[in-house]
Amino acid sequence: MSEINLPALRNAISPYLPLGRSGLLPALHAAQAVCGWIPPEAAAEVARLLNVPLAEVHGVIEFYSLFYNEPVGRRITRVCTDVACALKGGDALLNGLCAQHGIRPGQTTLDGAVTIESAPCLGMCDLAPAVLTVDDGRWTVGDGKLRPRSPIYGLNRLLTARCGRGRQTTLAEYGGYEALRKALRMTPEQVVAEIKASGLVGRGGAAFPTGVKWEGAAKAEGSPKYVVCNTDESEPGTFKDRVLLMDDPHSVLEGMLIAGYAIGAARGYFYVRGEYAYMLPVLQAVFDSARKAGLLGENILNSGFSFEVEIRLGAGAYICGEETALFESIEGKRGFPRIKPPFPTTHGLFGKPTVINNVETMCNVPLILKMGAQAYRQIGTEKSTGPKLFCVSGDVARPGVYEVPFGVTLRELLAMAGGTDGGTEKETEKQIQAILFGGAAGTFATAEHLDVRLTFEDLRAAGLSLGSGVVMVFDHSRDLRKVLTKLGHFFAHESCGKCYPCQMGTQRQLEILERLAEGKSLPGDRERLQDVGWTMTDASLCGLGQTAASAVLSAMKLGLV
Amino acid sequence: MLKIVLDGQEVMTAEGATLLEAARAAGIEIPTICWHPATTANGLCRLCVVEVEGMRLLQPACIVRVAEGMKVQTRSERVIRARRTILEMLASSVDLSDSPEIRALMQEYHASAERFPGAKRRDVPLKDDNPMYVRDYAKCVLCWRCVQVCAEDAQYTYAINFSGRGYETEIGTFFDAPMPATTCVFCGQCVGVCPTGALKPKREFLLEQGLKPEEIVTRSSGRKQRRENR
Numbered sequence: 186m187s188e189i190n191l192p193a194l195r196n197a198i199s200p201y202l203p204l205g206r207s208g209l210l211p212a213l214h215a216a217q218a219v220c221g222w223i224p225p226e227a228a229a230e231v232a233r234l235l236n237v238p239l240a241e242v243h244g245v246i247e248f249y250s251l252f253y254n255e256p257v258g259r260r261i262t263r264v265c266t267d268v269a270c271a272l273k274g275g276d277a278l279l280n281g282l283c284a285q286h287g288i289r290p291g292q293t294t295l296d297g298a299v300t301i302e303s304a305p306c307l308g309m310c311d312l313a314p315a316v317l318t319v320d321d322g323r324w325t326v327g328d329g330k331l332r333p334r335s336p337i338y339g340l341n342r343l344l345t346a347r348c349g350r351g352r353q354t355t356l357a358e359y360g361g362y363e364a365l366r367k368a369l370r371m372t373p374e375q376v377v378a379e380i381k382a383s384g385l386v387g388r389g390g391a392a393f394p395t396g397v398k399w400e401g402a403a404k405a406e407g408s409p410k411y412v413v414c415n416t417d418e419s420e421p422g423t424f425k426d427r428v429l430l431m432d433d434p435h436s437v438l439e440g441m442l443i444a445g446y447a448i449g450a451a452r453g454y455f456y457v458r459g460e461y462a463y464m465l466p467v468l469q470a471v472f473d474s475a476r477k478a479g480l481l482g483e484n485i486l487n488s489g490f491s492f493e494v495e496i497r498l499g500a501g502a503y504i505c506g507e508e509t510a511l512f513e514s515i516e517g518k519r520g521f522p523r524i525k526p527p528f529p530t531t532h533g534l535f536g537k538p539t540v541i542n543n544v545e546t547m548c549n550v551p552l553i554l555k556m557g558a559q560a561y562r563q564i565g566t567e568k569s570t571g572p573k574l575f576c577v578s579g580d581v582a583r584p585g586v587y588e589v590p591f592g593v594t595l596r597e598l599l600a601m602a603g604g605t606d607g608g609t610e611k612e613t614e615k616q617i618q619a620i621l622f623g624g625a626a627g628t629f630a631t632a633e634h635l636d637v638r639l640t641f642e643d644l645r646a647a648g649l650s651l652g653s654g655v656v657m658v659f660d661h662s663r664d665l666r667k668v669l670t671k672l673g674h675f676f677a678h679e680s681c682g683k684c685y686p687c688q689m690g691t692q693r694q695l696e697i698l699e700r701l702a703e704g705k706s707l708p709g710d711r712e713r714l715q716d717v718g719w720t721m722t723d724a725s726l727c728g729l730g731q732t733a734a735s736a737v738l739s740a741m742k743l744g745l746v
Numbered sequence: 747m748l749k750i751v752l753d754g755q756e757v758m759t760a761e762g763a764t765l766l767e768a769a770r771a772a773g774i775e776i777p778t779i780c781w782h783p784a785t786t787a788n789g790l791c792r793l794c795v796v797e798v799e800g801m802r803l804l805q806p807a808c809i810v811r812v813a814e815g816m817k818v819q820t821r822s823e824r825v826i827r828a829r830r831t832i833l834e835m836l837a838s839s840v841d842l843s844d845s846p847e848i849r850a851l852m853q854e855y856h857a858s859a860e861r862f863p864g865a866k867r868r869d870v871p872l873k874d875d876n877p878m879y880v881r882d883y884a885k886c887v888l889c890w891r892c893v894q895v896c897a898e899d900a901q902y903t904y905a906i907n908f909s910g911r912g913y914e915t916e917i918g919t920f921f922d923a924p925m926p927a928t929t930c931v932f933c934g935q936c937v938g939v940c941p942t943g944a945l946k947p948k949r950e951f952l953l954e955q956g957l958k959p960e961e962i963v964t965r966s967s968g969r970k971q972r973r974e975n976r
Contacts, residue, residue: 225921238897238904239920240928247909247918254921502911519908524789524809682888682908682915684790685779686828689835692913693862700864707863720831723824724792724804731803 189226194219198234206237207535209245209517213252214498218322222253237517248519248681250501251459258293258300260320263460266303267421268625268671269310269578269657278314279303305503305675306421306625307460309333310578310657311585317460324463332463335428336585338601341564341572344548345588348432353467356474359435364551365480368443369488376447377403380550382558384570389415389506389543390623390653391728392641395550398540401530403448405538412444412453413515413534413541417499417506419458420624421675422655425574426544428586430464433548434471438494440547442485443554445492448540452493456511459500468496503679507727508533508541510681521683522727545574545654565591569640577602579658580616589639595620596635598656605660616660619745623652625672626732628739650735665745666702669737673698676733687730690721694734701746711741750816765807766794769820776820777829777851780889781808782939785899788890793829793851797822804828830855838862839913841885844943848887870916875924878932880951883916885944892917892936892945905930 197215201208212235216227223246232242246252264270264279279290283301286294293300309315309326312333318325326333337349347354368376381396402410414437418426430437441453457464472494475481483491497515499505505514509523512534533539549571553561562570569591575598578584582603589598596610604613617632627650630637637647644651659668673695680691697714700706718734725731740746747758752774759768764787769776780791789806798805799817804824819825833852837859842848852859873881896903905928909918919928937945952962 228921238907238929240904240907240918243909243918243920244907248911519911524806677913680912682910682912683788685792685832685836685888688888688913688915689832689839693835693838693865696862696865713862716827716831717835719824720828722803724795724828724832726790726792726806 189220189224189230191230194227194230195234198231202234204517205235206517207515208235209237209242210249210497210500210514213242213246214500217252221259222256228254235517241518244519245517248502249459249499252500256293256297258298260298260318261300261302263302263304263307263317265305265307265309265313265315265317266671267306267675268621268668269306269422269584270314271667271671272579272659272663273313275314276303278316304460305678306419306423308418308424308427308458310422310424310576311336313578313584319462326463332431332467333427335432336583337428337588338583338585339575339588340593340601341588341590343552343564343572343588344429344436344545344574345433345586347436348428348586350432353431353471354433354435356435356471356478359433361478362435362439362442362475362480362486362551364554365439365442365446366486367554368446369486369490373403373447373449376443376554379558380447380553383549383553383561384558384568385546385549385553385561386569386641387543388545388549388573388654390420390626392651395542395546398530398542399444399447401528402450402533402538402540405531407531407538408449409452410448410450410537411534411539412441412448412450413508413511413539414441414453414455414547415506415508415511415541415543416455416457416461416464417503417511418461418544418653419503419506420626420653420655421672422578422621422624422657423576423653424578425576425586425654427461427464429544429548429574430461431467434467435475436548436551437544438471438475438481440542440550441494442481442492443550444540444542444547446490448538450540451491452495454515454534455494455496456505456515457496457498458505459498459502462498465496465498502681503675504681504727504729507729510727511541512539519681521681522729524726543653566638566640566642568642573639573654575639575654575656577656577658579621580605580660580663581658582606582608591640592638594636594638595630595656598639599635599658605658617658618661618663619659619665619668619740619743621655621657621659621668621736623650624655625675626650626729626735627652627655628735629743629745631743631745648739664702665740666698669740669746670695670698670702672736676729680729680733684724684726684730686721686723686725687727687733690717690725690730691733693717694721694737698737714741748812748814750812750814750818752818753820759812761812763812765796765798765805765810765812765816765818768812769796769807769818774820776807777854778808779848779887779941780891782889782891782941784939785891785894788894791832791887791889793832795825795828796820797825826855830857833857834859834861836887838865839868840887840942841867841882842942844885844946845887845941847941866913868913868916873925874948874951876926876930876932877948878934879937879948880946881917881925882944882946885942886917887942887944888915888917889941891939891941895935895939896930900935901931901933903929903931903933906936
């Protein structure tokens with residue numbers, strides 16, 4: 186049995202006791218910070234203090250990748266080996282680091298100093314290969330930096346106007362929350378109407394009309410109501426929310442405040458993925474400065490509107506980006522998605538009416554209020570309004586976040602990104618083997634799709650998905666079978682295990698893809714892959730399983746494999 | 747009462763009924779694994795999926811409630827493909843030797859137990875750590891019923907939950923503690939709702955191992971030894 190420092194542990198957990206069960210993830214993070222891992226005695230103490238059954242505390246520790254139920258190194262280095270980073274040598278970097286320390290991935294050095302792991306997408310595909318290190322509680326990226334760089338390009342600088350300085354925008358630079366002031370002079374119904382009129386749809390992947398969502402929650406019976414900012418950005422290939430939050434966090438907070446006012450909520454949550462822990466000081470500083478300026482807390486700007494925010498740190502589970510799994514996680518449970526309906530607008534966080542929006546969606550809100558819905562609609566196309574951030578990565582000269590109006594073509598976007606490494610436009614067209622659209626849960630395109638306009642309607646017509654804005658390019662030097670295996674591994678690793686099609690389908694899919702990549706396919710493997718893929722798509726409980734075969738099936742359809 | 751159309755046949759059904767209840771009342775059998783009358787429906791085995799007109803994806807019949815005029819196909823091609831594939835994946839993952847109902851479904855849906863050669867199975871050693879029941883998770887289909895009856899669906903004992911996640915999920919105790927070291931009160935409800943023989947009374951297990959009834963001795967009758975009153 187390990188020796189644990191009980192007074193220090195109790196002290197670290199004490200701030201979360203008033204939260205009850207909902208304080209379980211924060212308390213486990215705190216326990217891990219004290220002990221370096223979560224020994225049974227520490228878990229039992231957390232269970233006792235929060236009054237949560239032991240077995241359920243165990244279930245939660247087991248669910249989340251960043252909680253450790255056995256000793257790990259004081260320094261943990263995670264190297265991304267997912268698709269975009271694999272193209273840039275992620276696996277070689279991982280193996281090299283391990284060799285230096287004489288260990289294998291997932292192992293800890295004998296002196297207990299260092300653990301090295303491979304990690305699913307860390308949201309730094311623009312800086313591939315990505316490395317994330319936590320050293321005695323201090324988080325760094327790459328070779329010891331406190332924050333990732335933010336390469337930003339494109340035609341517009343509306344959402345990203347204040348991004349790319351290499352630091353967060355201060356309140357003085359950001360301004361006086363003019364959009365919030367304007368909203369507070371309107372009725373909540375008028376604010377909802379303005380968002381509806383803007384045509385804004387969610388930027389997290391599902392493209393649901395934001396105004397309709399807000400209206401549903403505003404009209405729903407039940408109180409209190411909540412606003413949640415989904416900062417669980419984990420779709421492989423996606424890193425735009427990281428840039429927005431690190432560089433222009435006030436804009437996200439302002440959007441959240443406006444949402445709160447519009448639906449009648451007094452509390453909001455930022456659910457930040459565990460791998461973005463380095464954001465916490467940034468967010469805390471933003472809350473502090475906003476609070477000092479009377480923009481957060483009681484009676485904001487003397488309007489009578491009050492709003493509090495709380496940060497919740499995830500602990501390594503892609504599924505928690507699914508909105509209902511995210512609620513479960515805030516509530517201190519394993520991140521199992523719930524059956525829908527009922528939808529979050531009526532039965533969301535703690536079973537109460539909830540609006541949950543992606544970071545980029547939140548950032549569009551102040552923009553709409555400032556510009557007015559009609560002017561906002563002038564950006565983009567009739568059906569896809571506003572600016573859009575694309576996360577361009579893979580075999581391009583300039584990976585990064587690209588802000589463009591909806592409607593530019595894929596060809597134009599790739600030209601902005603400098604084409605495939607060093608290629609002219611003509612050469613790029615020849616060099617492109619495939620483009621992954623919308624992330625791991627997305628679809629493949631080829632050079633034949635270069636003239637597709639990047640809008641919801643055009644992409645849908647072309648059988649592609651915009652998803653979270655991922656555009657990942659693969660040139661002809663790449664083995665797409667290996668790419669598919671990476672995707673298959675990602676879903677098998679991240680399936681929550683609740684519903685049968687996804688729990689077993691992601692595993693069976695991975696096994697067939699591994700055979701394919703090794704050139705050892707069995708007769709009937711294509712049919713197996715299709716049956717598994719269609720079954721996951723058609724019968725899974727949540728969006729993860731429903732899209733876990735999307736890229737694979739599209740690659741087969743295009744004849745890429 | 748309201749009217750729905752099940753496999754082309756008009757059926758009157760009670761308001762608030764699930765599609766599963768409506769179908770069974772109409773004599774149409776929809777297969778289930780995780781569903782049990784005593785537990786909260788989780789819609790997780792997805793074997794009961796059906797095609798509902800106007801819905802893009804297949805819907806779990808144990809969850810979805812009837813609505814006036816709803817048109818439902820309980821055996822369309824899509825439904826059959828999903829059920830067959832789920833059963834085939836199950837047979838490639840789990841030991842179904844103690845699950846005659848599931849094996850019967852496999853026959854009905856022409857599901858082949860050999861569909862996925864080389865599949866990684868959930869082969870885990872049997873846990874025999876208490877006098878009341880054994881836990882053979884190689885036979886566990888993760889229906890969640892045991893976890894549910896141990897918690898809010900019946901007993902509020904919370905002895906078991908989950909270890910791992912995804913394909914690696916297993917029913918587990920706090921840091922894998924042996925059952926007597928947990929809050930388990932040996933009520934037997936989990937054994938009662940297990941559909942696959944993954945949870946089995948110790949006596950039944952020992953008899954299957956070839957022991958004769960007289961060889962199975964309990965250490966104590968559990969009764970207080972009273973002194974004879976003289």
